[in-house]
Amino acid sequence: MLLAAVGSQARAQALPAQLQDFDARVERVRAQFDVPGIAVAIVKDGQVVLARGYGVREQGKPAPVDARTQFAIASNTKAFTAASLSILADEGKLKLDDRVVDHLPSFRMSDPFVTGEMRIRDLLAHRSGLTLGAGDLLYWPATTYSTDEVVARLAKVPLKGGFRDRYAYDNILYAVAQQVIEKVSGQSYADFLQTRIFAPVGMDGARFNADHLRAGDTPATGHAKYDFTQLRPVAPLTWANNSGAGGIYASVQDMAKWMNVQLAGGRLADGKPLFSEARQQEMWSVITPVPIAEPAVPELAAARPDFAGYGEGWSISSYRGQRLVWHTGGWPGMVSRLTLLPAQKLGVVVLTNQEVGAAFNAITLQVLDAYLQAPPTDWTAAYAAAVAKAQGKADESWAQHEAARDKSSRPSLGLEGYAGTYADPWYGEVVVFQEGRKLHVRFSRTPQLVGTLSPWQHDTFLVRWADRSLNADAFLTFALTPDGKVREARMEAVSPLTDFSFDFQDLVLRPVR
Numbered sequence: 001m002l003l004a005a006v007g008s009q010a011r012a013q014a015l016p017a018q019l020q021d022f023d024a025r026v027e028r029v030r031a032q033f034d035v036p037g038i039a040v041a042i043v044k045d046g047q048v049v050l051a052r053g054y055g056v057r058e059q060g061k062p063a064p065v066d067a068r069t070q071f072a073i074a075s076n077t078k079a080f081t082a083a084s085l086s087i088l089a090d091e092g093k094l095k096l097d098d099r100v101v102d103h104l105p106s107f108r109m110s111d112p113f114v115t116g117e118m119r120i121r122d123l124l125a126h127r128s129g130l131t132l133g134a135g136d137l138l139y140w141p142a143t144t145y146s147t148d149e150v151v152a153r154l155a156k157v158p159l160k161g162g163f164r165d166r167y168a169y170d171n172i173l174y175a176v177a178q179q180v181i182e183k184v185s186g187q188s189y190a191d192f193l194q195t196r197i198f199a200p201v202g203m204d205g206a207r208f209n210a211d212h213l214r215a216g217d218t219p220a221t222g223h224a225k226y227d228f229t230q231l232r233p234v235a236p237l238t239w240a241n242n243s244g245a246g247g248i249y250a251s252v253q254d255m256a257k258w259m260n261v262q263l264a265g266g267r268l269a270d271g272k273p274l275f276s277e278a279r280q281q282e283m284w285s286v287i288t289p290v291p292i293a294e295p296a297v298p299e300l301a302a303a304r305p306d307f308a309g310y311g312e313g314w315s316i317s318s319y320r321g322q323r324l325v326w327h328t329g330g331w332p333g334m335v336s337r338l339t340l341l342p343a344q345k346l347g348v349v350v351l352t353n354q355e356v357g358a359a360f361n362a363i364t365l366q367v368l369d370a371y372l373q374a375p376p377t378d379w380t381a382a383y384a385a386a387v388a389k390a391q392g393k394a395d396e397s398w399a400q401h402e403a404a405r406d407k408s409s410r411p412s413l414g415l416e417g418y419a420g421t422y423a424d425p426w427y428g429e430v431v432v433f434q435e436g437r438k439l440h441v442r443f444s445r446t447p448q449l450v451g452t453l454s455p456w457q458h459d460t461f462l463v464r465w466a467d468r469s470l471n472a473d474a475f476l477t478f479a480l481t482p483d484g485k486v487r488e489a490r491m492e493a494v495s496p497l498t499d500f501s502f503d504f505q506d507l508v509l510r511p512v513r
Helices: 002-014 022-033 075-090 112-116 120-124 148-158 174-185 190-199 250-264 276-281 300-305 356-373 378-402
Strands: 035-045 048-055 223-226 230-233 308-310 315-319 321-332 334-341 347-354 422-424 428-435 438-443 450-457 460-465 473-479 485-491
Touching: 022 035, 022 174, 022 190, 022 356, 022 378, 035 250, 035 356, 075 120, 075 174, 075 190, 075 321, 075 334, 112 460, 120 174, 148 174, 174 190, 190 250, 250 334, 250 347, 276 460, 300 378, 321 356, 334 356, 347 356, 356 378
Parallel strands: none
Antiparallel strands: 035 048, 035 347, 223 230, 308 315, 315 321, 321 334, 334 347, 422 428, 428 438, 438 450, 450 460, 460 473, 473 485
16 A cells, blocks of 8 residues: 555656646546546656546446546547558558558448549548438447448448538448458457557557456446436447447556557557557548537637647647647547647546546646646636536527427327338338337337337427437437328437437438338
8 A cells, every 4th residue: 555655646746736636626527527437647758647547437336446447438449440550551551542442342332433432541531421420320329230231331321421522520431441451451350459559559458349358357337317317327338340430448557558659659668660650640640621610618718729630540639739639439428538749748548437528628628738837727617617508508409399399289190100110221120119009119220229209299209218328319200191101201319419429310211111
């Protein structure tokens, strides 16, 4: 215990003066945003300044979060996928400008031109013409599709934007990138990550996904606010069918080593290159410009970047005049942020087991400000104001739905008239079935998506999912033929707070005759 205390004191002394009360700051964030557990690591000039846990791995249980607690890092996995392609590029086994079809002849997008012109680099840069989160329902929540099936179904996912026209974040193309890695390397992606990245970097606690957690591991449990109100644990999710987009579990101890490799230009602790500095500069160069939104609340004005863009698995922007290289990760029950300030050789990673990005943002900006000696800003209060505003907008949106509803209306058909099997070209089958006096809906390949339909108005029903942790209730609207038969059905999320990965709006459900 004495040695641990001495080590902790030494680390605390290495922190800037503004962060001498860092533990209290993190605890304030935990309390403000109702986060059971948080882990933070800070690296500076090649050294780990801090790697520490706060709170508990699971609400109501005593096991604490520490530097070795593993969290789902979600989309922070994308940088590992980009690095994997860079390793193969350094070895001359591929080029980032190679056409995808030259490595995966069966690859198809919904447009033949885009299929033929899609380059490996395009898989990483969110400029394909897919819309935000398009295709995510193929694996979010967990589905029974395989990675091969997900990629095959990409051919039917609609392109609603121009190729290389604008930024729209997607996950599904990282499943294609994963397949390229496996085809070119001759290894499964799990084996490639373990042998080519985790082992050389020394990320002993990193795991390919939740299915690869081992006896003796101490992973955090994710938490969500059921119905946006009551905090409870959620079941673990494994993206076994799109691991290249967001599968990895890791601790801040592991991620500190990863940040130091990044800040060293791709070099490992022994000086050997994991990937070339030239490749790193490509990963960190803007490929797709990202529009800069106005701050959600005035208190966040200082966080507004001068520029923003996306490279190869990384977001690139500025903060107080300096370039930031960063990424966030969002997962049922867990969210995270990793941020690098290359000019300062500074990195900070924040892993949490609750679905509130305000927590990782508040902690990250406090650390950056301390090292940049910026004027003190109460980022916890600023992000609390942003969360309150978002909730207010959601309440207003629901009130507008209620006001527009014709409560005297009735469905055009008897309930049996809506029951049946429907199919969407890219997702597959969705079943609407009647039990007694109620309709229910079941997504055939997504066990969690089972819900009850309640008449809302006319031929629109409100879907309430049995799993209340999803926070993704939706409207389901049926369109009828002149003969009173269902022609098709469309869906959309009820709340603006629903995660974009519930891409219900892209479904076109038609009866299976």
